[in-house]
Amino acid sequence: MSDVLPSWRPGPTRDAVLAFLEAAPDIAPQDRLACFDNDGTLWCEKPNYVQLEFLLRALATHVAAEPHLKEKPEFAALLGGDTAAMQELGLARIAMALTGLFDGMRAEDFGAQVRDFMAGASHPTLDRPLRTTVYQPMLELVAALRALDFTVTVVTGGGTEFVRALSHDLYDVPPEHVVGTLIEYDYAKGADGPVLTRSTRLLGDPNEGPAKVVHIQTQLGRRPVFAAGNTGGDREMLEWAHGAAGPSLAVLIDHDDPDREFRYEGQGVTTADVESITEVGRREGWIVVSMAKDWETVFVPADG
């Protein structure tokens, strides 16, 4: 078993992960469900979410074709880098305005646009293609769980269809195993049969915090015994997995590696919650992974 995580350095963190893998035979096969957050857990989320880079690229294309879009308050704030205006408008309203750029699009066309973006995009500071900012140690953990007949799922705050467009290539995860923020579709009967197009309405809540627990049940239908995350938005999901009967594991990635990736300041601290998420994790008995100390390698090969 000790050779399944070659990019994890020997020590108590790797030992704890291996102990869970060794306990897998004690878990009923039907209960072997693993839920991974995506941004900051499977791939890099700094300095910007990958999805935001995609949306800004799409906005630039739309603005070039329809300059009047620059006047829309949400887009004016974004394009002008006007942080105060963005805060006043709120992230939810800006996100929905960006989502509106794809109103009426078919799912397959949206997916093709996402894949086209990822094929060419580079990370702004890490000097590697965006598609290679996936964490090698986490791919090894995904593979080890899969070898033990776990169903591996991605439970993301990002757009479900955005991540689905990439999850097969990046993680070998099929679309039904991606649980994220869901856009509703509109059905119409066309001349050649049904036509499904993207709406601008959400189905359920944005997939963060308690909503992750709710959507794991509604979309996957069972409680996970493994979860991995990295921010306060993963807290409830980590608690849900960690509290399952029998062997369970909650893994929290601590971004403490400014040399190879990023160091997050005040991770998870909000005005309502004076405890950081790493402090919560240590207190709750989760496995807190130090990116700097526990990982020999951070990213997949840059030519991958």
Place this chain on the structure above:
Amino acid sequence: MSDVLPSWRPGPTRDAVLAFLEAAPDIAPQDRLACFDNDGTLWCEKPNYVQLEFLLRALATHVAAEPHLKEKPEFAALLGGDTAAMQELGLARIAMALTGLFDGMRAEDFGAQVRDFMAGASHPTLDRPLRTTVYQPMLELVAALRALDFTVTVVTGGGTEFVRALSHDLYDVPPEHVVGTLIEYDYAKGADGPVLTRSTRLLGDPNEGPAKVVHIQTQLGRRPVFAAGNTGGDREMLEWAHGAAGPSLAVLIDHDDPDREFRYEGQGVTTADVESITEVGRREGWIVVSMAKDWETVFVPADG
């Protein structure tokens, strides 16, 4: 290939199904998604939906403990067999009233109740346990598709959690591959961590007709190339699968076997749609399966 469907009689129907199976290598592995309706397609739905039998049993238990429930108009109509009152109230309102019997219940407790019911229930006229009113030929088709790396899913008008509680035992289908009518959950933080309980609210629309196509996309994330159904509520799903690019198959079960199962009268005919669903299927080029002529065996073994 011809030995994979032993309960299907030789003839044009079986030949058409086999031709699709033989074409599977021409379908990209990621596109191999098969969607089966449940009631009347995978198991018997007459004289009553299995889920209705379960709900009536639950209602009897609740009424015994709380007799005042008999006064509730939806329950009074049901218990009295008052068809006129039921029609006036409407199926949706009655269904939601019955769903309310499980308000506040945890998912695992609901699932246990469903399995407990199925373990002991018998079909009212077929003289066999309810759990053995599954169609043997359809199980063989499920197995044949799976052997070709299809992801096999159940897309049901019934309650998602009701079918999920049984889908592993009956069809070897995991819960995330069941798409049905979804009840929302309420999240609460308890002393021992998150607690999820059933609400009485639906997430999305009841899973019939166009909603099946929408929910296949939102929950499974891709277009099927195979679908099987048996009523007008499956029409859009069958059209969606049949219209996929490349090899595709739409299978419609025609209940024309009063000796071994049931003969449906005027199947799929509504006031808005003078064409029956079998007529639609023949016109559209779907494979219409005659239960009486095409199946050598109808049900799984009664001791199964």
